[in-house]
Amino acid sequence: MSPADVCRTLETSETGLSEQQAQRRLKTYGYNELERQRFGWWPILLRQFKNPIFVILIACAVVSGLFSTIEQAISILLMIVIAVTLGFINEYRAEKTVHDLQKRVSIRAVVIRDGKPFEIESRLLVPGDLVSFYVGDIVPADMRIMESTDLHVNEASLTGESFPVEKTSESLNLRQPTPQQLTNYLFMGSVVANGSGRGIVVSTGKNSEFGSISRSLIRSHPETPFQKGVRSYGNMLLTLTLALVVGIFTINAVLGHNLVNSLLFSLAVAVGLVPELMPAIVTISLSQGARRMAQAKVIVKRLVSIEDFGNMDVLCTDKTGTLTVGEISLKDYYSLAEEKDPRIMPYSLLCSTAVVAEKITGNPMDVAIWENAIQNGAQKSITSYGKIGEIPFDYQRRMMSVVVRNDGDYILITKGAPESVLSRCGYSEISGKSQPIGDALQSIQTKFSDLSLQGYRVLAIAYRSVNQKKTYMVEDETNLTFLGFLIFTDPCKQDAHRAILKLTEMGVDVKILTGDNELVAKKICEEVDVPCRRMVTGPELTQMSAIDIKKAVEETTVFARITPEQKLDVIKALKENGHTVGFMGDGVNDAPALYEADAGISVDTAVDVSKDAADIVLLEKDLPVLIGGITEGRKIFGNTMKYVLMGTSSNFGNMLSAAAASIFLPFLPMLPIQILFMNLLYDMSNMTIPTDNVDPEYTERPRKWDIGFVRKYTLFFGPFSSVYDFLTYGIMLFVFGCAAGTSAPGDHLAALFQSAWFVESFWTEVFIMFVIRTRRIPFWTSRPGKWLAGSIIGFVAFGTILPFTPFGSFLGMVPLPPEFWVLVVLMTVTYLLLVDAGKVFFYKICKFDVGN
C-alpha cells in the first residue's frame, strides 16, 4: 500500500487525526499497552493465594474439619481471609504507588493531531495517529512509514537481529511478507538507531506484532544479588521447616500421641516458621522507599533494584552530567592556522546525524553545532549542497562521513575523533593551500593535545573530492585533507568533588567510563579534584585478557576512549569480582550496560531506549540526587533485614522449643489454633517494620545479602528464645503445678500451661524487635519508629488481655494468675537484656556483620 492508501484505509490524513477522532478510537481500541504493563487488582489478589503458606493453612483447615472440630476449621479459614485481605490491601497500595510513580517517566511520543505536534504518553496512541520519531526513540506502536531520513532501526526485540536495518517509506510489492521484509514498517518495541521520520499508527497494544509474540522473547533482567539472597534465605527456611515438621510428626507418632493433633501441630509449627509476610514486607518497604525517593527526584521503575541501588559498591558513570554540567556547546572552530575557514561550519552541519525538526535531537555534539549555527545564522550556508550518501558512525572508526554534491562537484566530508581522522589524512590545508600533511601532522597533533589538556572535547573535520558512484564505503575515507578542529566545552560541576567524596565515604567507588580521550578525561578529573588511581583506554582494554580485565577494573578509576561494548565488559568484570555495580547512562548505546548492571540508572532527559532499560530514573542527572537515593535504598535493606533476623531468631527459637516440648509433655505445649493465631498477630505487628528508623551508621556503607551471616545469626540467637520458652515450661510445670495436666479436651492445667506459653512466647517474640532492630549497645540508645513502637505495644496489650476474653476462651485459653504476670515481666526483661548482651559477643567480639 502507498502512504496515501494507508491514510484512506485508516481514515486519517497528513495532518493527523482530530482530537475527537482520537478519543473515539481510544474507546474502541483501548490503551496502547501490553497486558503485562497494566495495573489491576486481581493479579495482586491471585498472588496472595500463590503463597505456599496458604496451602498449609488450607490443609490445616481440612484436617481440622474432618478429624477435629468444625469451630477450629472455621477459625483457620477466618485467619486465611484476614491474612489474604491484609496482604492484598498492603500490596495493592504499594503497587499503586509504584505504578503512579512510573507514569512520571513513561515513554512519550510526538503525535500530530489537528495538524499540530503534541507530546503525549505512548499509551494514548490510537490507529490512524501520525507520529514523529527520532534517533533513540522506542517505536511506540506498529506504524507504516510516511517519510524518513537516514532511518535505521534496531529490531532486536522482535527479530533477534542486533544490527540496525534500513527503513524507508517506499511501497513494497510482497505477498505474505515476514516482519523482516517489511522495510516500510516500524514495529512496536524496536529502537530508532539513526535518522528520523513520520509514520501512521496501524496497530496498537496487544494487536501489535510485539504484543502477539511470546513473552519468552521479551528480554528479562538478570537476577539481582538481593533476589538471589532472598531465594537462598527461602531455601534455608524451607529445609529447616521440612526437617522440623517431619521430625515432630514422626516422633509424636512413635511416642503414641494423637495422630491428628500431631499432624495439625506440626503443620502449625511449619506455618509459624515460614516468613509468609516476607513478600508483603519487602513490597511495602520498597514502595514506601520508592515514594520517598521520588521526593528526592529519583524515580524507581523496578522495585527490586532499590536494595541493590543502595548496596552498590561501584558506580560506573559517564563524566558528562556528573563531573561536568552536561551542557555541551561549540566554543570555537578553526583551521591549523587558527583561522575561521568558511567551509568548516557548513561541512560540520552536513556531516551530522542531528535531526532538525520541532526540536534539534541527536548526538549532543551535532546538536551543539546546529545550535551554534542557528544562533549565528550559519545554517543557510548549506542550502546549495545536496546530500548523496552517508557512511555512518561506528565506535571502531570513531567517525562518520557524508558525500555531498555542490555545483556538480562531489565531496566526501569526514568528521570524528582527531586521532582517527588524522590517520586517514594525506593532506592538510593551511590558509586555503592544500599540502602533503608531512610536517604539519606534528603541529596538528600538538594542537589537539593542547586543546585536550585544557579539557576541551575536540573533533576534526576533513574532506576530499570523490567521483560520483552508487554507494560509498569506509574504504573511501582515505587520503583526506585535514580542514580544522571543532572545539566543544562542557563546564565542570562545582559540587562534583564533594559528591564523589561523599560517595567514597559511603563505600561507593566511582568509576568514570567515557568515550573522550585520556587527556580530556585526566584534565576534567584534575579540575573537579577526583583522584585518578589508574587510567585505562579502550584500545588497551582490547589487548587485555579476561583475567587482566578483572584485575584492571579493580585498580582503574577512569576508562577513556571506551566503546559501549567495553562498558559492558567492565560491568561484567566488576560483577564477576563480587561487586554490586550501578551504571548511569543516557545514550542510545547504553541500554545493554543498563540491563547488565545490578542497578541501571538513567535520567529523565535520556533517550527512550535508555530510560526503558533503566531500573532507576533520575529527574536530574546529578550525583547529590543519587546520594539521597542510595541512603534510602540502604534504609530499605536495613528494614528488610530486621524482618529476616526476627523470623530466624525468636520465631525460630519458639518453634524449636515447641517441637522439643511436644515430645516430653503429656499434652501439646500450644494448640495448633493458638500457634496459628499467634503467628497472625505476630505478622500483623511486623507490618510496620518498613516505617522504622534506621540507625545512621547502618547506612554508612553498602551491605550485601549474606546467607552465611543469617545462618550464624539464627544459630546463635535462636536458642535464646528456646531457653526462655523452656524456662516458662519449667515455671508452669513445677511452680504452677501444670505437670499434672493431661491431654484430655478442656483440661484446665493444660489450658493454663498453653495460655502462659502463648503470652510469654508472644511477648518475647514481639518485644525482641526493640533489640534486634539495632546493632547499638545498649539497644535503648536507638529510637524506634513511632508506628513500629506503637504497633508492638498495641499488639502486646492485645495478646495480654486475650486470655481474659471470650475470644481467648474460644481459642482454649484460661485467665492467668497474678504471680505469673510478675514472673513473665521479669523473664521478658531478662531475655531482652540477655539478647542485647549476646549482641556484644556476636558483633563486637566476633565482629560479624551483614555482608562482611
Place this chain on the structure above:
Amino acid sequence: MTLDLFAWWAISISWSIVFLIVVGVYLYSSSRPKREENKQKEIEQRMNDHNSIGQRQEKIPFRTTAGRIAKDFTFIWFLLGLLVFYIVSVRLGTGTLSEVVFALGNVIVEVLLVFYLIRNRDKPRPSR
C-alpha cells in the same frame, strides 16, 4: 512421673544453653582471623598515636590469650551461671519460695546485665 518430667525439662533447658555455648565457641574460633586483623590495626594505631605526639615508646599492655578468652567469654560464663540458677529456682517446686527466689534472682541478673551492657556500650563517634 513428676521427677521424670523434671529430668526431661532440665535436660531440655541445659541442652539449649549448651547448644548456645557450643555455637558461641564455634563463632569465636571462626572469627579469629578478623579479630587478629583488628588487633593488628589497633596496635598500629596506638603506636602511631604514641609516636605522633612525640612521647617515648612505651610498652603497650595487651592481655594474654587466656586472659582475653576469659574476658571475651564473660557472656558464656554468665549463661552457665544462669542455667544453674534457673534449674535450682524451679527445682524448689510449687510455693512462694520458688517464686520469690526466681523473681529476686531475675532482678539481680538484670542489674548485672545492665552493668555489662553499659560497660560495653557503643562509644559516641566523632561527627564528620
